[in-house]
Amino acid sequence: MTQDDGAARGCRLYLITPPRLDPAAFRDMLAAALDAGDVACLQLRLKDATTDDIQRAVDALMPVAQARDVAFILNDDAALAARLGCDGAHLGQSDGDHAGARALLKDRILGITCHDSRHLAMEAGELGADYVAFGAFFPTGTKETVHSAEPDLLEWWTEMMEVPCVAIGGITAANCGPLVRAGADFLAVVGAVWNHPDGAAAGLRAMNAAIAAA
Secondary structure, three states: OOHHHHHHHOOEEEEEOOOOOOHHHHHHHHHHHHOOOOOOEEEEOOOOOOHHHHHHHHHHHHHHHHOOOOEEEEEOOHHHHHHHOOOEEEEOOOOOOHHHHHHHHOOOEEEEEEEOOHHHHHHHHHHOOOEEEEEOOOOOOOOOOOOOOOHHHHHHHHHHOOOOEEEEOOOOOOOOHHHHHHOOOEEEEOHHHHOOOOOHHHHHHHHHHHHHHO
16 A cells, blocks of 8 residues: 555555454455455454454455455554564554554554544654545444544645545445545545445445546
């Protein structure tokens, strides 16, 4: 996930797992979804999971993603991501030492949540983050919405900086157009794919079609 990825391919999907899953059962669903269209990376984001739970999920799901040239990112824990051989980590503002994580991950991907803050995004860029994440752009049931962002934040960032940006929060095929046009390099989605009425593969195809149409 570099600036070249975004620039060469246009806006791409950044797929996030459901907050709870059974790795063995989810593996086939993930494979079918990833086989349905373009995905830049998969973030494993589990709620209330133990380290053992996370390791089991990584062992089951990372090979599925990597076999399809999809980067596998672990949420919240840079040290665990490094230990388990993940392609990188995504950190929130309260998830430890960002500078230490950058040093630990070295050539791996580091993404940082910046909410709706230009200041936090500039700090992350100066630190060497591979991408910054802005949001929430729309109401979401995945997690409590504390910060809200507007598309003009994406426009400002892409004009000012070369570091790619990820838009997150309640994004669907129906509402993603303004974010794509504003310059988002990646759209992070959860429910739009996994909760699609016709299945995850159909959800992924719908998201890619909406990105292309924007």
